[in-house]
Amino acid sequence: MTIFLVVLYLLVIATLGYLGYRKTHGASDYLLAGRDIHPYVMALSYGATFISTSAIIGFGGAAGIFGMGILWLTFLNIFVGIFIAFIFFGKRTRLMGYHLDSHTFPEFLSRRFQSPFIQKFAGIIIFLFMPLYAGVVLIGAAKYIEQQFVIDYTTALFFFAFIIAIYVIMGGLKGVMYTDAFQGTVMFIGMAVLIVYTYYTLGGITEAHSSLTAMSPPASFVAKGHTGWTSMPALGSDFWWVLVSTIVMGVGIGVLAQPQLVVRFMTVKSNRELNRAVLIGGIFILLMTGVAFVSGSLSNVFFSKNVNNIEFCQITGSIAETCPGSKVVEVTKDNIRNLRKNHSGISVGDSIDIHKDVPHKITTDGSIAIVAAGGKVANIIPQYIKQSMPKWFAVLFMLTLLAAAMSTLSSQFHAMGTAIGRDFYEQIEKGKDYSEERSVFISKLGIGLTILISVLLAYLLPKVYVKGEAIIARGTAIFFGLCAGSFLPAYIGGLYFKKITRAAAVAGMVGGFATSAFWLLFVHATESSVIGLSQLIFGKPFLFGKPWIIVDPMFIALPVSIFLTIAVSFFTRKPSDDHIKKCFQDI
Amino acid sequence: MLGLGDFWVFAVYVLCILSAAACVIYGVLKWNSDGQEDNSEQRQWAEEEIKIEKSL
Numbered sequence: 026m027t028i029f030l031v032v033l034y035l036l037v038i039a040t041l042g043y044l045g046y047r048k049t050h051g052a053s054d055y056l057l058a059g060r061d062i063h064p065y066v067m068a069l070s071y072g073a074t075f076i077s078t079s080a081i082i083g084f085g086g087a088a089g090i091f092g093m094g095i096l097w098l099t100f101l102n103i104f105v106g107i108f109i110a111f112i113f114f115g116k117r118t119r120l121m122g123y124h125l126d127s128h129t130f131p132e133f134l135s136r137r138f139q140s141p142f143i144q145k146f147a148g149i150i151i152f153l154f155m156p157l158y159a160g161v162v163l164i165g166a167a168k169y170i171e172q173q174f175v176i177d178y179t180t181a182l183f184f185f186a187f188i189i190a191i192y193v194i195m196g197g198l199k200g201v202m203y204t205d206a207f208q209g210t211v212m213f214i215g216m217a218v219l220i221v222y223t224y225y226t227l228g229g230i231t232e233a234h235s236s237l238t239a240m241s242p243p244a245s246f247v248a249k250g251h252t253g254w255t256s257m258p259a260l261g262s263d264f265w266w267v268l269v270s271t272i273v274m275g276v277g278i279g280v281l282a283q284p285q286l287v288v289r290f291m292t293v294k295s296n297r298e299l300n301r302a303v304l305i306g307g308i309f310i311l312l313m314t315g316v317a318f319v320s321g322s323l324s325n326v327f328f329s330k331n332v333n334n335i336e337f338c339q340i341t342g343s344i345a346e347t348c349p350g351s352k353v354v355e356v357t358k359d360n361i362r363n364l365r366k367n368h369s370g371i372s373v374g375d376s377i378d379i380h381k382d383v384p385h386k387i388t389t390d391g392s393i394a395i396v397a398a399g400g401k402v403a404n405i406i407p408q409y410i411k412q413s414m415p416k417w418f419a420v421l422f423m424l425t426l427l428a429a430a431m432s433t434l435s436s437q438f439h440a441m442g443t444a445i446g447r448d449f450y451e452q453i454e455k456g457k458d459y460s461e462e463r464s465v466f467i468s469k470l471g472i473g474l475t476i477l478i479s480v481l482l483a484y485l486l487p488k489v490y491v492k493g494e495a496i497i498a499r500g501t502a503i504f505f506g507l508c509a510g511s512f513l514p515a516y517i518g519g520l521y522f523k524k525i526t527r528a529a530a531v532a533g534m535v536g537g538f539a540t541s542a543f544w545l546l547f548v549h550a551t552e553s554s555v556i557g558l559s560q561l562i563f564g565k566p567f568l569f570g571k572p573w574i575i576v577d578p579m580f581i582a583l584p585v586s587i588f589l590t591i592a593v594s595f596f597t598r599k600p601s602d603d604h605i606k607k608c609f610q611d612i
Numbered sequence: 613m614l615g616l617g618d619f620w621v622f623a624v625y626v627l628c629i630l631s632a633a634a635c636v637i638y639g640v641l642k643w644n645s646d647g648q649e650d651n652s653e654q655r656q657w658a659e660e661e662i663k664i665e666k667s668l
Contacts, residue, residue, distance in 0.1 A: 092621075093616065093621045093624075093625065094618075094620070094621055094624070096621065096624045096625055096628055097624050099624075099628045100624050100627045100628050100631060103628065103631040103632055103635065104627075104631045107635055108631065108634065108635055108638070112638070230614060230615070231614050231615040232615065233615070234614055234615030234616050235615035236615075237615075238615055238616065238617040252618075253617050253618075255615070255616045255617035255618060255621050256616075256617040256618030256620070256621055257618055257620045257621060296645075297642075297643075297644065297645065300638065300639060300642035300643065300645065301639055301642075301643060302639075303635045303638050303639045303642075304635055304636050304638070304639020304640065304643075305639070306635060307631065307632040307633075307634070307635020307636060307639070308632055308635070308636065310632070311628060311629070311631075311632040315628050315632075
């Protein structure tokens with residue numbers, strides 16, 4: 026049954042991708058879907074691109090730790106990511122994009138500020154860093170396939186990436202948008218069933234919430250500011266900073282400057298389509314992140330009543346840390362399957378420390394979600410589905426996750442391919458031997474290259490990152506924060522402020538990017554201690570103490586970028602009236 | 613407060629639903645407005661696109 030549904034699903038996707046391919050003509054169509062897209066397709070495509078396995082598995086799992094305070098992210102997703110993005114950003118982006126004949130986000134910024142450098146700079150940022158986001162989405166999907174079909178992680182990863190590669194390269198954005206809309210519909214149904222079933226099995230809305238409110242968090246959570254799963258963490262505590270600065274603000278605001286989302290505004294032919302898309306988009310996001318976060322939080326109630334004798338070590342922050350002591354065992358044919366649950370990339374004959382990174386102290390009655398999921402944030406939602414839902418739903422949910430991952434990834438690969446093809450290569454080659462066919466060819470080549478890089482990251486990251494799958498939410502937050510710090514002030518400035526100058530936009534982008542990079546490499550403990558550059562140069566894993574080491578890079582980079590964009594505008598040459606008139610025509 | 617333990621979480625639970633409702637209301641009220649898609653220049657651009665497509 027599972028195989029049949031998956032094959033059927035892939036056939037529908039292949040057909041839609043093929044239809045997109047048949048309808049694609051010329052570079053304009055390949056990149057922007059010909060600007061003639063139905064609002065339902067546009068909204069669901071935007072939503073399905075926006076929401077990935079990262080949101081459902083990664084952040085849904087985080088909800089199992091942080092509780093329902095994470096719903097502030099859902100609120101921002103709807104209010105900022107849909108309402109403000111479509112009405113205040115989308116409409117202007119669409120018109121300005123048309124007047125400036127822009128086909129990608131970097132091209133839009135570059136033409137708005139008449140700076141070829143911006144296009145190359147933004148193109149390189151997208152090409153270099155979006156693979157991290159795509160990589161973690163791939164990890165989420167491949168991990169789920171691995172669990173469902175009990176196959177090797179590497180096989181799952183390559184199989185999945187292969188399917189995506191084919192339809193993205195063949196279909197261009199039109200193929201991507203139709204498949205996205207179909208996938209959005211699948212996600213819609215899957216998540217709607219999940220929330221109804223969750224509340225139903227836990228005795229109704231108020232009853233379920235009350236049970237969660239009555240639960241006491243473990244002492245290790247309380248020490249870091251956790252006050253319960255239906256209340257906000259203590260102001261200024263570790264939990265508060267991670268929840269508010271990284272998860273809620275970092276991702277909630279960062280969405281406005283996501284290149285693969287902004288390009289969607291340029292695909293509709295009038296503002297009416299955007300108005301209609303707001304209706305569908307608002308409900309869609311509520312059903313996606315709202316349901317994932319509420320279910321992730323409420324999974325604690327389910328596990329507290331249904332799971333006993335789970336091995337548990339010490340929970341700090343969002344994942345289990347290395348347990349004290351060690352126990353080395355040899356991997357054999359008999360135990361490899363069990364050991365793979367907690368140790369990826371092992372093979373027969375290896376010797377491994379089974380206490381390393383794995384919870385192992387016995388708890389008694391009941392459990393909380395993170396413990397039931399073996400200390401891995403990304404396992405909370407899959408475990409909850411597996412243990413609480415009927416089997417038919419597990420299959421439906423798997424399709425939901427496949428859809429979520431595929432739709433996001435396809436748009437990411439598309440954005441990365443055009444970043445290297447159109448935004449970087451084409452700009453360098455300008456004036457030389459250039460043709461439209463060559464531009465499309467280079468974009469496709471770029472897509473192929475970024476798929477390879479993303480797959481490689483998805484293959485390597487779980488091995489390198491000792492804390493395992495928490496990397497999904499982290500990788501997403503890093504990329505969203507980087508985009509906000511680098512692009513957001515220039516993007517808003519370009520849409521609304523006629524006096525922002527070319528030099529100011531460049532200064533804001535470069536300054537915001539540099540600040541983000543500095544913070545990630547030398548200050549924010551989660552990354553700087555893993556990357557190790559700070560250790561290498563300064564002999565310590567991070568340069569400052571608390572609270573800086575837990576303050577998200579975007580919290581610093583965005584104000585720096587805003588300041589530079591405004592300040593430099595005062596001292597540099599204003600854009601010409603003709604150019605401003607052209608940009609703001611009909612707006 | 614729907615069984616929730618903190619005003620801020622209750623507030624955001626309600627805000628999520630209200631903001632989605634606001635999206636629906638906005639979409640319904642504006643369902644047919646802003647429909648004038650093209651000025652003459654844009655229409656010409658679209659016609660040229662169709663011509664090119666047909667010629668291909």
